[in-house]
Amino acid sequence: MTAGTGDQWRGWRAAAQDALYAPGGFYRRAEGPAGHFRTSVHASPLFAGAVARLLCRVDEALGRPATLDFVDMAAGRGELTGAVLAALPADVAARTRAYAVDIAGRPAGLDHRIEWLAEPPQGTTGLLFANEWLDNVPVEVAEVDAAGVARLVLVRQDGSERLGEPVDGAQARWLRRWWPLPGQEGLRAEIGLPRDEAWAAAVATLGRGLAVAVDYAHTADARPPFGTLTGFREGRETTPVPDGSCDITAHVALDACALPGGRVLPQREALRTLGVTGARPPLTLASTDPAAYVRALANAGEAAELTATGGLGDFGWLVQPVGVEDPL
Secondary structure, eight states: OOTTOTTOOEEHHHHHHHHHHSTTSGGGSTTOGGGTOOOHHHHOHHHHHHHHHHHHHHHHHTTOOSSEEEEEESOTTTHHHHHHHHHSOHHHHTTEEEEEEOSSOOOTTOOTTEEEESSOOSSEEEEEEEESOGGGSOOEEEEEOTTSOEEEEEEOTTSOEEEEEEOOHHHHHHHHHHOOOOSOTTOEEEEOHHHHHHHHHHHHTEEEEEEEEEESEEOGGGOOTBOOOEEEETTEEEOOOSSSSSEEEOOEEHHHHOOTTOEEEEHHHHHHHTTOOOOOOOTHHHHHOHHHHHHHHHHHHHHHHHTOTTTGGGOEEEEEEESSOOOO
8 A cells, every 4th residue: 555645635546546455455364355256266166167168169160270368367376267267178278378467466376378467468369358347447536526526536545525626628528438427426436437448458468359347247237336345355345445454446447448330239148159058957967967967957057047137147248349249
């Protein structure tokens, strides 16, 4: 954390940036994200299996290149990267270069085949996959005042808020285009411009292939009237306080992030396309092969969690082909 900022009034973007990523910040901690919240990666190995199948589809769309790249953005402790490598067919795994991208240091015991980077490599050919990355790209928060003017929300390190200057410039243009606020006092929005820019920069590192962002999301037809800024600590949602003690996150306007040719779909639809259906095994299997029935039943339960309405299934997938036909 940056020293001497406790009593400063700052925009949420600067405050969250320090709280999450400065030395001593939330994402610099040894326990990593899995110590505080559960993502699709941690919910079931079926998720990594689906990503591995998607990588195989990208491989086919690329004409099975000599080297196939898999880039895991915001890799945490490399859980997804390692599980995808393990799930690949042997012939594909032999051609795959795996990159885990995260600001934290390389975890001990990580598969030696995984290259650990602070930034995505340039000119890759394959799949760039960003699971719950964009929601942690800090953004400014706007709120409508009593006069109907959208103003930046300022915050102190203890979480206290007040309104600052009116939103102007590129941020005001973004609000008008992607999240227009009626002049009703108290309405709020997160200004997603930094996420649009971060996603465009990540996609630009891909020479050919597919980029996918998976996140809590909303689109223009259903923006939440009071925003989504929140915190997570030790598995529980909590008030967002920018002191490094909790995750600070907000849902992503994925439709704003999308570049030409990109599309947004629900996680349940994407995973079902990749073979994760949640269908229960036939009861006849219980009598012919009880162990297989139990395994299939467990898989069905995990698949149901990954595709559930009101839960992980509501996540958005932003699918962005680069130089290939959409393989999903």
